[in-house]
Amino acid sequence: MTKTSQGNSFISDVPHVSVAPMMDWTDRHCRYFHRLISPHVRLYTEMVTTGAMIHGDCERFLRFNAEEHPVALQLGGSDPKALAECAKIGEDFGYDEINLNCGCPSDRVQSGNFGACLMAEPELVAECYTAMANTVDIPVTIKCRIAIDGEEEFPFLNKFIDTISKAGCENFIVHARKAWLNGLSPKENRDIPPLRYDIVSDIKNLYPNLNFVLNGGIKTIEETQENLSVFDGVMIGREAYSNPYILAEIERKIFGNHDIQGRKKIALAMIPYIERQQKDYGVPVKSITRHMIGLFHHQPGAKQWRRYISENAHQADSAKDLIVGALKAAEKAAAAKRLAA
Ligand SMILES: Cc1cc2nc3c(=O)[nH]c(=O)nc-3n(C[C@H](O)[C@H](O)[C@H](O)COP(=O)(O)O)c2cc1C
Numbered sequence: 001m002t003k004t005s006q007g008n009s010f011i012s013d014v015p016h017v018s019v020a021p022m023m024d025w026t027d028r029h030c031r032y033f034h035r036l037i038s039p040h041v042r043l044y045t046e047m048v049t050t051g052a053m054i055h056g057d058c059e060r061f062l063r064f065n066a067e068e069h070p071v072a073l074q075l076g077g078s079d080p081k082a083l084a085e086c087a088k089i090g091e092d093f094g095y096d097e098i099n100l101n102c103g104c105p106s107d108r109v110q111s112g113n114f115g116a117c118l119m120a121e122p123e124l125v126a127e128c129y130t131a132m133a134n135t136v137d138i139p140v141t142i143k144c145r146i147a148i149d150g151e152e153e154f155p156f157l158n159k160f161i162d163t164i165s166k167a168g169c170e171n172f173i174v175h176a177r178k179a180w181l182n183g184l185s186p187k188e189n190r191d192i193p194p195l196r197y198d199i200v201s202d203i204k205n206l207y208p209n210l211n212f213v214l215n216g217g218i219k220t221i222e223e224t225q226e227n228l229s230v231f232d233g234v235m236i237g238r239e240a241y242s243n244p245y246i247l248a249e250i251e252r253k254i255f256g257n258h259d260i261q262g263r264k265k266i267a268l269a270m271i272p273y274i275e276r277q278q279k280d281y282g283v284p285v286k287s288i289t290r291h292m293i294g295l296f297h298h299q300p301g302a303k304q305w306r307r308y309i310s311e312n313a314h315q316a317d318s319a320k321d322l323i324v325g326a327l328k329a330a331e332k333a334a335a336a337k338r339l340a341a
Contacts, residue, residue: 009070010097010139010171011211015254016233017224018042018173019240019247020215021074021099021143026241028064029283030291032273034240035067036266038247040255043071047101049112050077053086062093072097074143076104078114078124080131087132087140098132100125102144105179106186116179119148119156122163129169141171143215145179146199153178153199161203165210173213173235174200190238201230221249228254243297263295267323274319285322286313292323300337301330 010016019026019034021044026034031043048061053075064071073090075098077083087098101109102118102125109115118125125142132140142164147156161172177193184192195217204212213233218224227234239246245266251257261269270292277283289309296302308326316322 010141011232014040015228016042016213017228017250017254018044018072018213018233018235020044020235020237021046021072021101022237022241023047025291027291028068029273029277029288030241031068031071032065033266033270033288033291034244034247035065036261036269037244038251038255038260040251040257041247042097043068044099045071045073045095047074047076047104048086049114050075050079050082050086051112053089054082058089062090062095064093064095069094070096072099072141074099074101076101076109076112076114078112078118078121078128080124080127083128084131084135087136091136091138095138097139097141098136099141099143099173100128100132102142103175103179104186105145105148105181105184105189116145116148117181119144119160119179122160125160126164126167126169129164130167133168139171140169141173142169143173143175145175145177146196147178148181149178151178153196154202157199157203158206161207161210165207170209171211171213173215173233174203176200176214176216197227197230204231221246221253224250224254241291242294244292244294245297263299264327267292267295267327271319271323278319285316285319289313289316289319289322296330299330300334301332304333305330 019041023046026044026046034043052061073095075083075086090098101115104115129140147153176195176197179189200212200214211232213235214227214231215235218234218236219239224234245263248260251260274285274288293306293309296305305326308329312322
């Protein structure tokens with residue numbers, strides 16, 4: 001018996017924009033920071049493997065802040081039973097969506113037989129989907145590439161989507177490039193294979209009733225808006241991390257929210273959060289401020305902000321001293337620039 005996720009809250013009348021799952025980057029501190037900038041974007045965890053969840057410290061991997069909603073847990077795995085168990089744990093923790101990683105090409109992931117190599121086994125992915133969807137009431141979604149290795153993109157993706165949608169899956173996030181499982185590093189696999197939005201758009205045309213979120217290479221509001229008119233949603237990865245204030249622009253221009261906070265307010269609002277994390281969990285200041293380095297991207301004083309945080313965070317005990325010091329350095333540089341102009 002399969003269960004469809006139709007009518008779920010994954011795609012609604014509100015535009016669908018999300019920040020991609022990024023290992024070592026989108027931890028709960030990063031997501032809290034992104035959420036301060038944007039109340040509406042959907043956030044994703046880093047990938048958590050079923051092995052880590054079943055045999056490791058679940059609470060440590062899955063803990064998140066109530067403010068993060070809507071937030072999705074990304075799972076890595078290929079055993080339907082283990083995935084179903086982990087999806088249930090994720091649902092019980094309060095996550096809003098379970099996402100299965102079928103797009104990551106790293107060696108470590110391939111040796112565990114999950115990530116992008118799963119695209120070669122659509123029947124297995126369909127089984128994984130069914131096991132998870134039959135166990136939880138929240139949406140189960142799939143994140144994939146358009147193809148792997150020498151496969152021809154359109155027929156390959158078509159077979160993948162056809163097989164998994166027949167199991168009831170309606171929500172796909174597609175990183176619009178191939179993954180080369182041999183010969184390219186994960187980083188190269190995010191840049192070298194060409195972006196093919198046309199393939200994803202052809203697939204959307206073929207399956208108009210399924211939801212497709214486009215991912216890969218989106219860097220501007222204009223690109224986000226343009227792609228939202230073709231696809232059911234847009235997922236932004238690296239740009240949201242290196243230039244997080246783009247999320248404020250998304251709030252304003254895409255969600256129509258004009259009640260957004262300036263960069264300085266966001267920076268100051270992180271201080272009580274960092275203090276709580278230090279006190280409750282012993283989290284070092286630098287583990288949180290590392291995600292804030294890009295806050296002033298392209299603004300006068302951006303370099304001084306970045307440099308102050310980078311040079312001082314490793315020994316910082318006081319979040320307030322660090323952030324106020326970095327703000328002062330940035331403001332001083334911006335004022336000097338204004339005077340010189
Ligand atoms: C540092 C880093 C870590 C990533 N980790 C994951 C991951 O855990 N799971 C996943 O599905 N994709 C992962 N990705 C891929 C992104 O989710 C996204 O698909 C990719 O960066 C393309 O989107 P972009 O061009 O907007 O960055 C990672 C990307 C980066 C840069």
